[in-house]
Amino acid sequence: MAISLLWRTDVHLSDHTPRSRKDDWTATVLGKLAQIGELAGKLKVDGVLDGGDFFDLKSPTRNSHALIQRVLSVHRSYPCPVYGNVGNHDCVYGDYSFLPQQPLGVLYESGVFRRCYDEHEALFVGKPEKVSDQILDIVGSDSKWVGVAEAPVTVRVVGVPYHGTKYDLDRFTRIKKGSEDYLVVIAHVLASPTGGTLFESEDVLKYADLDAFDGDVFCFGHWHKDQGITQTPGGKTIVNVGSLTRGSLSQDDLDRVPSAVLLKFDRAEISAEKIPLVYTPSSEVFSIEARDITKMREGMIEEFVGNIKTILTAKSNHSIRDAIRDLPNVPDEVKEQALLYVEKAGG
Numbered sequence: 001m002a003i004s005l006l007w008r009t010d011v012h013l014s015d016h017t018p019r020s021r022k023d024d025w026t027a028t029v030l031g032k033l034a035q036i037g038e039l040a041g042k043l044k045v046d047g048v049l050d051g052g053d054f055f056d057l058k059s060p061t062r063n064s065h066a067l068i069q070r071v072l073s074v075h076r077s078y079p080c081p082v083y084g085n086v087g088n089h090d091c092v093y094g095d096y097s098f099l100p101q102q103p104l105g106v107l108y109e110s111g112v113f114r115r116c117y118d119e120h121e122a123l124f125v126g127k128p129e130k131v132s133d134q135i136l137d138i139v140g141s142d143s144k145w146v147g148v149a150e151a152p153v154t155v156r157v158v159g160v161p162y163h164g165t166k167y168d169l170d171r172f173t174r175i176k177k178g179s180e181d182y183l184v185v186i187a188h189v190l191a192s193p194t195g196g197t198l199f200e201s202e203d204v205l206k207y208a209d210l211d212a213f214d215g216d217v218f219c220f221g222h223w224h225k226d227q228g229i230t231q232t233p234g235g236k237t238i239v240n241v242g243s244l245t246r247g248s249l250s251q252d253d254l255d256r257v258p259s260a261v262l263l264k265f266d267r268a269e270i271s272a273e274k275i276p277l278v279y280t281p282s283s284e285v286f287s288i289e290a291r292d293i294t295k296m297r298e299g300m301i302e303e304f305v306g307n308i309k310t311i312l313t314a315k316s317n318h319s320i321r322d323a324i325r326d327l328p329n330v331p332d333e334v335k336e337q338a339l340l341y342v343e344k345a346g347g
Helices: 025-043 065-075 096-101 103-110 207-212 251-255 288-314 320-325 332-344
Strands: 003-008 047-050 082-084 113-115 122-125 129-139 142-150 154-160 182-187 196-198 202-206 217-220 229-231 237-239 259-265 270-276
Touching: 003 025, 003 122, 003 154, 003 182, 025 065, 025 259, 065 103, 082 103, 096 103, 103 113, 202 207, 217 259, 229 270, 237 270
Parallel strands: 003 047, 047 082, 082 113, 154 182, 182 217, 217 237
Antiparallel strands: 003 259, 122 154, 129 142, 196 202, 229 237, 259 270
């Protein structure tokens, strides 16, 4: 019998509604999670895979007990287990050694979520199938045709959690295929067809480079935009459909249709199908006024950074701290905040 799994990622659940939204964020997100459970039942999947960043706010004290209770209630109606990876929003400092004090850690301990990262793996074993060929079985003086049982399909799922902006590719290299038929890697890292870096600050895996690793399927979280379902030159299946929710006023969030992905594995092939969720149109949930404010702030930030670059280019002996201090027509409190950010980023 084939194995079926349902993929979702970057839920970003919170008690607090993003400034760009005018609906009840918590109720909206919980509604999408309920849809995932309904799909799991309808499609009779063997498990739900969660790619990380299930929670939005890293501070444990900013996620209420009531929120956790509602999460438990929704997932206890699921007809199958949920296997969760760890994202940068799930833990303070993006460090999953802090999981015991995080809301996600509570979900793991409750049994509603099962761990799926590093040494915590999931193995799915289908039921034996009967192939179409038949053989003649001689039983005493009687003869009858019986089906030949075929070994069940096996699928192993391994998770790579968020582990910083400079990716440790050994985490992927160390994942080796064993006796399973298919190996699925779920990773909370940035990936794209072109690779490189994002804003010169975080690595981006290149799809073609994944051919060097053992996985048959790679499911990516972390990047919210929908980059679709595709294959590498070597035939690896890539699932990178973005966040289950839309929390910001980016063009991608306004246009994107929140979706899950149905993964099916049988003897012949792997299939991956994007399944759109029921959602409210952007015009009804996003605040246009807030969008205008966001654009204005983004423009101010771009100008601020542009001025710093200009000063650094003109004065090669200047440090970034000197460049911030020399900014014209910028209030001292803004400069102080910028210097604080630089300090926190390690200079």
